[in-house]
Amino acid sequence: MTTPDTASRPPQPSRRSLLRALAALPAAGLALGELPGLLGTATAAAPARGYATRYTIVPFLNSDDGTVNVYESDDATDFRLLKASAYTPPSNRIRDASVFKHTDGYYYVTYTTHTWQDVSTTIGFARSADRVNWSFLYDYTVPVAGLSRAWAPEWFVDSDGSVDIIVSCSLTSDEWIFTPYLLKATNSALTAWSSPTALTGIGPNHIDTFVVRTGSTYHAFTKNETTKYIEYATASALTGPYTIRRTGDWAGWGGTREGPALIQLDNGGWRIFFDGYGDGSYYCSDSYDTFATWSTPKKLPGISGTARHFTVIKETVSGGTAPATGVTRSFRSGNYTTRYWQEQSALLNLPVVSASSSAAEKQASTFTVVAGLADANGCSFRDAAGNYLRHYDFRGRFDADDGTATFAKDATFIARTGTSSGSLRFESYNYPGYYLRHYNYQLRMDIADGTALFRQDSSFVPVTAWA
Structure with a gap:
């Protein structure tokens, strides 16, 4: 699925x-x-x-x-x-x-x-x-x-x-x-x-x-x-x-x-x-x-x-806020400012990352922003191994591009303005209204519920890459 x-x-x-x-x-x-x-x-x-x-x-x-x-x-x-x-x-x-x-x-x-x-x-x-x-x-x-x-x-x-x-x-x-x-x-x-x-x-x-x-x-x-x-x-x-x-x-x-x-x-x-x-x-x-x-x-x-x-x-x-493509970035939580996107066993989570984190942890928290696979005006995210962030059964995870239209849509996100200064929200391309958001420090795809908390949990700040 x-x-x-x-x-x-x-x-x-x-x-x-x-x-x-x-x-x-x-x-x-x-x-x-x-x-x-x-x-x-x-x-x-x-x-x-x-x-x-x-x-x-x-x-x-x-x-x-x-x-x-x-x-x-x-x-x-x-x-x-x-x-x-x-x-x-x-x-x-x-x-x-x-x-x-x-x-x-x-x-x-x-x-x-x-x-x-x-x-x-x-x-x-x-x-x-x-x-x-x-x-x-x-x-x-x-x-x-x-x-x-x-x-x-x-x-x-x-x-x-x-x-x-x-x-x-x-x-x-x-x-x-x-x-x-x-x-x-x-x-x-x-x-x-x-x-x-x-x-x-x-x-x-x-x-x-x-x-x-x-x-x-x-x-x-x-x-x-x-x-x-x-x-x-x-x-x-x-x-x-x-x-x-x-x-x-x-x-x-x-x-x-x-x-x-x-x-x-x-x-x-x-x-x-x-x-x-x-x-x-x-x-x-x-x-x-x-x-x-x-x-x-x-x-x-x-x-x-x-x-x-x-x-x-x-x-x-x-006034659009889409991140620049072709550059590496790390993504910090808008409301938990010591936590960052990090790939862990192919899944996207939100652990604490700091200067004392290991080189492997910093690399796993670094991603390349590229033009959206399904729509070049959107964005996709690639890890160091060349796999792409996509949604699968509610979860954000990294998989190799299989060349299908379904994968391209699953791996494409539309940038929307976030709640904190410089932050962005990433909406699913093929399921409008669903956003990447953290829940129990996991990155999931959930539908917007209209609350301030959801908007905060789905806001992330692109920052200088850890690796």
């Missing part, structure tokens, strides 16, 4: 869970960039040296739908609070906020303006120059005849640069049956919009429709409001017709899930986030075969139970 954890691989009531008690319909018949929609067009790779990946979310709160927090992460797993109550609209509410960065350099959010109980014919807009300080722009009345509710607007930017919003709308004739509509910006200021066009093929009784494009195919993830499962559909045009490809619990995410949002990770895989409103948690799941199969969903640490329904911006920003 080569996985860090083979077993892990293969609340507040939602307004939608309440409203569905008011109506019942048959289920459906058939079982990078910074911009949503462009994610599939760029070659995913770890950020080049001198640059870093940054993910941003702007969720409303489980305890308060009148404001949003801003969180950021460098790995799309461990989101940390950037600013609490960063934006509160001048009136009404803010729910289901979708965020993107426009070509004018501003960040924009669009959002649901009322609670589920109220008629809600508008969607709101705000913008920010820095993701932290937001200004209200306007509320826009969605021009759908007989509109009762306009919910969960989601940004989509197509390959031609056109900016769109997909919004879930219901009519007064049946206020709890939602259909996705497309609005297209008709000016660069995002203040004028085309007439709404229904996305054909997805059909009524679907909400929270989120679309990404790969090549010439549009992929829609949408919640079926009867079954409570997130379904999957494809089309060759943004407005459809879509064909629903997967229904029920096809991905293993379970029911009572909503608000799907996707982003492409540094290793090329796709991550879906969704609100598990039925149990008060927030989840993510990954796919490496263009959405055919998905990993077992895991709760996002830190924000589960607090954050509700969000989308994600991924950006490449300056």
Whole structure:
């Protein structure tokens, strides 16, 4: 086995869970960039040296739908609070906020303006120059005849640069049956919009429709409001017709899930986030075969139970901290400053190393940093015998390169910023969210749990080599 954890691989009531008690319909018949929609067009790779990946979310709160927090992460797993109550609209509410960065350099959010109980014919807009300080722009009345509710607007930017919003709308004739509509910006200021066009093929009784494009195919993830499962559909045009490809619990995410949002990770895989409103948690799941199969969903640490329904911006920003390649280094623990990485019987441990240590111990604590075997923007670590550090059954260990793609991925790490000055954290390339961390003075691959202790235990300082 080569996985860090083979077993892990293969609340507040939602307004939608309440409203569905008011109506019942048959289920459906058939079982990078910074911009949503462009994610599939760029070659995913770890950020080049001198640059870093940054993910941003702007969720409303489980305890308060009148404001949003801003969180950021460098790995799309461990989101940390950037600013609490960063934006509160001048009136009404803010729910289901979708965020993107426009070509004018501003960040924009669009959002649901009322609670589920109220008629809600508008969607709101705000913008920010820095993701932290937001200004209200306007509320826009969605021009759908007989509109009762306009919910969960989601940004989509197509390959031609056109900016769109997909919004879930219901009519007064049946206020709890939602259909996705497309609005297209008709000016660069995002203040004028085309007439709404229904996305054909997805059909009524679907909400929270989120679309990404790969090549010439549009992929829609949408919640079926009867079954409570997130379904999957494809089309060759943004407005459809879509064909629903997967229904029920096809991905293993379970029911009572909503608000799907996707982003492409540094290793090329796709991550879906969704609100598990039925149990008060927030989840993510990954796919490496263009959405055919998905990993077992895991709760996002830190924000589960607090954050509700969000989308994600991924950006490449300056300031990366990847170690230089082609040099020898030793790696000191960020929080146990007398302890260093050391190879012991092919395993990586964290003993005390000092000037009085033997020459053999110093050599075993010295490693050459090389370009990542699976991604040259990542890094790999080689011992004096030419073996590479890789993860195997939770443990860091050294093995000879067998030339396989699996080994290359197991031996590649993405450098993230650590907690102490000059320290780095090393994330698994093929299991995003898993980090090298010390536990009982052994180096293991564990999934980030959102705690300060984990971040400290997974932080290491590259220093002058002992040998």
